[in-house]
Structure formats: structure tokens, C-alpha cells
Amino acid sequence: MSTALKAEITGKEQVADGVCLLTLRPSGGAPEWTPGAHLDLLLGPGLVRQYSLCGDPADRGSLRVAVLAQPDGRGGSLHVHRALEVGGTLEIDGPRNAFPLVEAPGYLFVAGGIGITPLLPMIREVEGRGLPWRLLYGGRTRASMAFADELVALGGERVALRPQDAHGLLDLDAALAEAAEGTAVYACGPEPLLGALEAACSRFPLLDLHTERFTPREIVLDGPDGSFEVELARAGRTITVGAGETLLEALEREGTAPSFSCREGTCGSCETTVLGGTPDHRDSLLTEDEQAAGDVIFPCVSRARSAKLVLDL
Known part of the structure; x- marks a missing residue:
């Protein structure tokens, strides 16, 4: 059900x-949200985009999102930059949080470009709680790095600004080597950065990595996409997902689709409970342990490894 x-x-x-x-x-006032949450902006028919909230969760009067103009994108960011004006209105949906801040003895935040947006309220939160934290923040140039002055004022030497034109790529190994055992590593940014960080963290197994992606991670498929059956437990019927359609498309066809937005397995809007069968996870949200549990699926991208799935729909 929409909460627009x-x-x-x-x-x-x-x-x-x-x-x-x-x-x-x-x-009616701003909905409650927690650091890491994103908001859907309903910019027009078929034009829904997710942006991380970067304001103050305690502010019940307003919500803030920062948007990077992407000329080679799908049109949402340019619509925000060119068409939206102060005094205008738009519809919003959410917030939703698939990137929550966990309890930890300390935190290392790693941001690439506009990936600073979900991390900013997290940093304010842990600073307010008096917990140790550091930030490694990269961007193309210093001028392209949003909120940099605010972060330096907040964290001083705990904030390492590393624009690529002056410093090259981020030294991830050095940052991870300085992190104490049990540190939660939170990262958001472009896929090359997150992929490099995941590889680096494999060499530091006592750290706890959490990532959020703008774009889907590359999924290596190990076989063709065949058809499979889906039992809709609450609806009391079974449908077939064809080899040429996604699970979400089949659910839409049958009028039983959950709420959805990105269709890329990155926003978490369409999360659905699995009651039986084995999902073929192709999202960019679940950890390996969460995938192994097999109790939720994101039908916009994921399919079935078993001949049949049973969903709580």
C-alpha cells in the first residue's frame, strides 16, 4: 500500500x-526516519527515484535530500535539477531503511562522491553518542564533495578528505588497518569503490562491513533463466513466472505485486517474505548470511532455484 x-x-x-x-x-509533518533511510521522489509517471535522507531525524517539519546531476543517467536527477523549484510540490513515498546503523564499539565511514549522503546522519548520530568514528571521503575534486566543510568542522582530524585529482584512489587498506576489532565499516559510493572495499575487507575479517549501492552489483549467472511456479499463500493461488519475465512482472500481471520502485534490486521497496522454496538472489542488498537464510526475496530481480516458491502474498 502506498504511503505517498x-x-x-x-x-x-x-x-x-x-x-x-x-x-x-x-x-502533516515529516515521517519518522533513522540514519541510512532513503526517500522516494515521485517525479512523474514512471519516474520514481530514491535519494538518501541527509538531514536531521529529529526535525519533524522537513526532509532533506541531496541529488547529483547525472547527464548520462535515466532522467530523474536532471528533472530534480532543472524542473523542481522552491514553492512547488511533489509526491514522496517512504522513508524506508535498508541500510540501518548497527550498534558497534566504533565506526569507519567510507564515502565516494554523493555516497556521503546516507553517511552524514550516521556520523552525526555516533558523534552525538560519543562513539569513536573516522571518515574517509573521496571525490573527483574537492569542489565536488558535498558537506565537506561541515564534516571537517564536526570531526576535525577524524575526517580525511581525499579528492582524486590531488590524492588518487582511496587507500582502503591503510584505513582498514587502523580500525579496531569489531569496528563497523559503513560505505556508500560507486561500484568500483565498493567492490574494492569488499575485497580489502576480506583481508580484515574482524571488521563488520555494511554497504549501500547506487547501481546493482554485477551478478554472475550460473545457468539460463527457466520458468518456475509461485504459490501466493494469502491469495490462495499459484502462478507461473515465464523464462522471459521477472518475478515482479508476473506478480504485476496477476495484480498481486508488492510495492516497488527501482526494479534493480537496490532500494529494498519490494521485499517479500518467502514461506517455502529456495530463492535465486540477484539483489544488491542482502548479505551472504541473509541470502542463505532464504526468508525474503526482492522480486524485481531475483528468481527461484527450486521449481516452486511460496510467497507471503
Whole structure:
């Protein structure tokens, strides 16, 4: 069921090269959210985009998202930059959090470019709780790195700004080597950075890595996509997912689709409980342990390894 709200655009400002910060005032007040949550902006028919909330969860009057203009993207970011104006309105949905902040003795935050947005409220939270933290923040240039001055003012020497034009690629091994056992490593940024960080963390098994992706991770398929059956437990019927369609498309066809947004396995909107069968996970959200548990599926991208799935739909 949609939770869409009308929101007034009360602020729009440039906070870095190519990055604008939107301040939104939802009708009836801002919904509750926690660091790591994202918001859906309903920008037009078929144009729904997710952006991480980067304001203050205690602010019950407004929500803030920062958007990077991507000329080679799918059109959502350019619509935000070019079409939205202060005083206008749009619909929002959420917030949802597939990237929650876990309890840990300390934190290492790693950001690449606009990936700083979900980490910013996390950093404020752990700073307010008096917990140890450090930030390794990279970008193309210093001018492209949003909120850099605010973060340096907050963290001082705990914040390492490393624009690529001056420093090259981030030294992930050095940052991880300095982290104490049990440190939670939170990272968001482009896929090459996250892939490199996952590889680096494999050499530091006592650290706890958490990532959020803008784009799907590369999935290596080990066989053709065949058809399979899906039992809809609550609806009391069984449907067939064809070899040429996604599970979500089949559910849409039958009028039983859960809420969805990205169709890429990155936002978490369509998470569905699995009651039986073995999913073929192709999302970019679940950890290996969560995939092995097999109790949820993201039908926009994932399929079945067994001949039949039973879903709580």
C-alpha cells in the first residue's frame, strides 16, 4: 500500500559542483526516519527515484535530500535539477531503511562522491553518542564533495578528505588497518569503490562491513533463466513466472505485486517474505548470511532455484 505524501519544496541550493540540496515540507509533518533511510521522489509517471535522507531525524517539519546531476543517467536527477523549484510540490513515498546503523564499539565511514549522503546522519548520530568514528571521503575534486566543510568542522582530524585529482584512489587498506576489532565499516559510493572495499575487507575479517549501492552489483549467472511456479499463500493461488519475465512482472500481471520502485534490486521497496522454496538472489542488498537464510526475496530481480516458491502474498 502506498504511503505517498504531498510535500512542498521549501529550499533548493547548490552544495557542491553538480549537487543540489532539496528541503521538503511534507503535509502533516515529516515521517519518522533513522540514519541510512532513503526517500522516494515521485517525479512523474514512471519516474520514481530514491535519494538518501541527509538531514536531521529529529526535525519533524522537513526532509532533506541531496541529488547529483547525472547527464548520462535515466532522467530523474536532471528533472530534480532543472524542473523542481522552491514553492512547488511533489509526491514522496517512504522513508524506508535498508541500510540501518548497527550498534558497534566504533565506526569507519567510507564515502565516494554523493555516497556521503546516507553517511552524514550516521556520523552525526555516533558523534552525538560519543562513539569513536573516522571518515574517509573521496571525490573527483574537492569542489565536488558535498558537506565537506561541515564534516571537517564536526570531526576535525577524524575526517580525511581525499579528492582524486590531488590524492588518487582511496587507500582502503591503510584505513582498514587502523580500525579496531569489531569496528563497523559503513560505505556508500560507486561500484568500483565498493567492490574494492569488499575485497580489502576480506583481508580484515574482524571488521563488520555494511554497504549501500547506487547501481546493482554485477551478478554472475550460473545457468539460463527457466520458468518456475509461485504459490501466493494469502491469495490462495499459484502462478507461473515465464523464462522471459521477472518475478515482479508476473506478480504485476496477476495484480498481486508488492510495492516497488527501482526494479534493480537496490532500494529494498519490494521485499517479500518467502514461506517455502529456495530463492535465486540477484539483489544488491542482502548479505551472504541473509541470502542463505532464504526468508525474503526482492522480486524485481531475483528468481527461484527450486521449481516452486511460496510467497507471503
